[in-house]
Amino acid sequence: MTVEALSARTGVSVRNIRAYQTAGLMPPPRLKGRLGLYDVEHQGKLELIRDLRQQGFRLEAIKGMLEKTPEGAWSEYSLISELFSTTFFTVEAPKRKAVKEMAAHWHTTATPEQKERLARNGLYRPIGDDEFEMLSPALERIGIQLADLGVPLDTVLDLQDSLIKHTRAIAKSYVEELFLTMAQALAEAHREAKKRGTVVDPKVVESMKALFERLRPLAIGSVSAAFPVVLQQEFDRSIQKQLKGK
Structure with missing residues (x-):
C-alpha cells in the first residue's frame, strides 16, 4: 500500500509516518521504481507505535520497546496495547x-545520592532537576508519617527500596504466570484470525478485558491480605530470636 493508504488505515498522518521512519522506529518502504510501498508488517508496527504514543510514551521509550518485540508480532502487541493502558493497574493519579518540598518533612535538603535513589526506584519519575512525579502519592504520605515519628530519611528510602524489590518480584509472578499467559492466548487468537483473513471476535476481546478487570483487584488485594499476617510472623520471630540471644 502507499503511504497515503497506510495513513488512512491507521489514522496516523503521512508526516508522522515519515517522522517515525526518520527516528528509526519504522523500516523504510519497499521501493517500486520511485514509489514507496508498505505491507501489513509496516501497518502492525505503526499501529503499535500509535497506541503507545496515545498512552503517553516518548519516542525514545517506544524505540526501546520495539527493539525487544519479536519481528512480525506488531499486530498482536498492538491488540494487547489497546486493551491495557499504562494506568490499568494504577489505583491513584500521579x-x-x-x-x-519532599525533603522538608525531614527538615533537611535532599542530597544528590538521595535524589538518585528516588529516580532509580521506579516510584518517582524525574521531571527536570528539582521536581519528581510521584507515581504513588499514598506511599509518599506514609513516608511523611514516618518522618513525624522521627524515622530518618535514609531509613525511609531503605524501606521503600526493600518494598519495591519484593513487590516487584510478586508482580512479576502475577504477570508471567497469569496475565501474560492470557495475553498470549489472545495474541494467538489474533494470529489465527489473521491467517483466515478475518478478525478476532469482539466478544472474545471484551470477555478477556472483563476477566483482566476482575483479576486486577484480586492481585492487588492479595498483597494487602497476606502482608499483615507475614508482618506479625516476622515480628514474633525477631522477638523470639532477640530473647534467645539474651
Missing part, C-alpha cells in the same frame, strides 16, 4: 512535587 502527583508532582518539588524535591525540596
Whole structure:
C-alpha cells in the first residue's frame, strides 16, 4: 500500500509516518521504481507505535520497546496495547512535587545520592532537576508519617527500596504466570484470525478485558491480605530470636 493508504488505515498522518521512519522506529518502504510501498508488517508496527504514543510514551521509550518485540508480532502487541493502558493497574493519579518540598518533612535538603535513589526506584519519575512525579502519592504520605515519628530519611528510602524489590518480584509472578499467559492466548487468537483473513471476535476481546478487570483487584488485594499476617510472623520471630540471644 502507499503511504497515503497506510495513513488512512491507521489514522496516523503521512508526516508522522515519515517522522517515525526518520527516528528509526519504522523500516523504510519497499521501493517500486520511485514509489514507496508498505505491507501489513509496516501497518502492525505503526499501529503499535500509535497506541503507545496515545498512552503517553516518548519516542525514545517506544524505540526501546520495539527493539525487544519479536519481528512480525506488531499486530498482536498492538491488540494487547489497546486493551491495557499504562494506568490499568494504577489505583491513584500521579502527583508532582518539588524535591525540596519532599525533603522538608525531614527538615533537611535532599542530597544528590538521595535524589538518585528516588529516580532509580521506579516510584518517582524525574521531571527536570528539582521536581519528581510521584507515581504513588499514598506511599509518599506514609513516608511523611514516618518522618513525624522521627524515622530518618535514609531509613525511609531503605524501606521503600526493600518494598519495591519484593513487590516487584510478586508482580512479576502475577504477570508471567497469569496475565501474560492470557495475553498470549489472545495474541494467538489474533494470529489465527489473521491467517483466515478475518478478525478476532469482539466478544472474545471484551470477555478477556472483563476477566483482566476482575483479576486486577484480586492481585492487588492479595498483597494487602497476606502482608499483615507475614508482618506479625516476622515480628514474633525477631522477638523470639532477640530473647534467645539474651
